[in-house]
Amino acid sequence: MSQPVYKIGVIGAGVMGERMMNALRTHSLFRIAAISDVSAERAQESAKLSGDATWYTDHRELLAREDLDAVYLAVPPKFHHAIALDVLAAKKHLLCEKPLANSLSEAEEMLQAAKEAGVVHAMNFPTFYQAIFPELKNRIAQLGTIRRVDILTHFHQWPRPWQQTPWLCGREQGGFIREVLPHFTHLTYALFGDLEVVRSEVDYPADPEACETGVSAFLRLADGTPVTINGLAGIAHVEHLDYRIYGTEGTLSLQNWTNLFIGGDNQAPSLVEIPLIDRLTLLLDEFAQAMEGKEARLVTFETGVKVQKVLEALLGNE
Ligand SMILES: NC(=O)c1ccc[n+]([C@@H]2O[C@H](COP(=O)([O-])OP(=O)(O)OC[C@H]3O[C@@H](n4cnc5c(N)ncnc54)[C@H](O)[C@@H]3O)[C@@H](O)[C@H]2O)c1
Incomplete structure (x- = not known):
């Protein structure tokens, strides 16, 4: 039986976005179908490297696509919360960069929204997957x-x-x-x-x-x-x-x-x-596994909230 190939949309085509896209481009279970970045130049450049991916400068246009199974979010931290809530409202599986958010309350809201959406939620802490x-x-x-x-x-x-x-x-x-x-x-x-x-x-x-x-x-x-x-x-x-x-x-x-x-x-x-071993590939293996409804070893938003709590306490923001 052939395995499904998941269509993923990437929001944020900067340093980390490009690193993850490199792993996605060679992964047999994912295809980059859409890329969004507020910089048209970056979005276009990454789309050119990603076969027939469509590019956007507004992530809401990307999210309006019904064919996308999942989203990888790699924008600067203060934009994670607002965009993640849009992704979760569109009921897409979400792989989010760390730190989960820019405050504890934002992180908690993201966890709540992910639970309500009933989708796979995961974070990229590379050492865990190595x-x-x-x-x-x-x-x-x-x-x-x-x-x-x-x-x-x-x-x-x-x-x-x-x-x-x-x-x-x-x-x-x-x-x-x-x-x-x-x-x-x-x-x-x-x-x-x-x-x-x-x-x-x-x-x-x-x-x-x-x-x-x-x-x-x-x-x-x-x-x-x-x-x-x-x-x-x-x-x-x-x-x-x-x-x-x-x-x-x-x-x-x-x-x-x-x-x-x-x-x-x-x-x-x-x-x-x-x-x-390429740690991003190992993370993507687990993410695909979870999307198939199988047990997977992922850092979820639940853990992301715990990490955020420590982070905010270190900064004196409790
Ligand atoms: N897991 C890791 O090992 C690791 C390593 C580096 C960075 N990161 C994380 O990845 C995230 C991105 O970091 P980076 O170094 O790639 O930053 P970056 O500045 O290089 O890239 C961010 C990209 O997001 C784009 N962007 C900003 N607002 C946007 C929006 N509303 N919609 C679409 N695109 C938007 C910017 O134009 C830019 O291209 C951060 O959360 C960072 O902490 C994780």
Whole structure:
């Protein structure tokens, strides 16, 4: 029996939209049928690369198409809420970029609307869909009692060279707390369950419109295990992301998303080889599975709301 090919519409053809479209263009279960971007140039350019996809500058025209099965939403965060509600009103399955929204109340409304629409709702947290995730889970079981989790995000330049887009510099929806920390809070939630912000201090520059330059935060897992966050941007340092778990029997350090180091008692950490598989393809496999009504391993909006709650608490927006 041949498998269905789902027609997907893409809203937002920027840096991330293009990355996902690259995975969609080669995926056997999806066909990009429509693309919408407020920039006609971007929409047109992406449509040209996507076979016979039609392009629009108004997402409502895209949503008026009855032949679309699903939508991938990759616009800047402050537009997620309004557009997602339109997508859900049109009863399309929705794969949404992180962070889910630009506030907790928006995220909660999106979850509610997704439940009412009865569609598949999913988010793109790439690490969760990679081979590294089960590897982390297995390794954590061998670390003994977990004493602490440290999250370190250091950027010499913000926004990063590959994501030069003005909204990322602004306080309203940009900054590395909104852009990068959801990945780590989601990872922590997926590995250990609920976490709560005990205190958070954010450093801001004098310009009230500009995003943060630092964060120092202390959180706890439900069993009381401490989690710390040490984030800095604009320092004379090489960009470095490090997710460390310290246990009584071993220590684990996931550096720059893909390099996993394991250390033992008074032993130098050693690098673990992990196969690199295209993580967006794996996410699309799961999304298609859910659309077929089968069980799938997806980050849903329910989890997106939990991540948003931590994010807003880190920013002092509770
Ligand atoms: N999951 C990941 O690893 C990952 C990585 C990078 C970015 N992101 C997320 O993806 C989203 C987009 O980020 P980006 O880096 O691609 O930003 P970007 O600025 O490069 O692209 C956003 C695109 O959306 C378009 N747009 C804005 N408003 C629109 C609207 N109303 N309708 C249609 N198009 C509209 C812009 O013209 C632009 O082309 C953000 O939520 C970001 O946090 C996720």
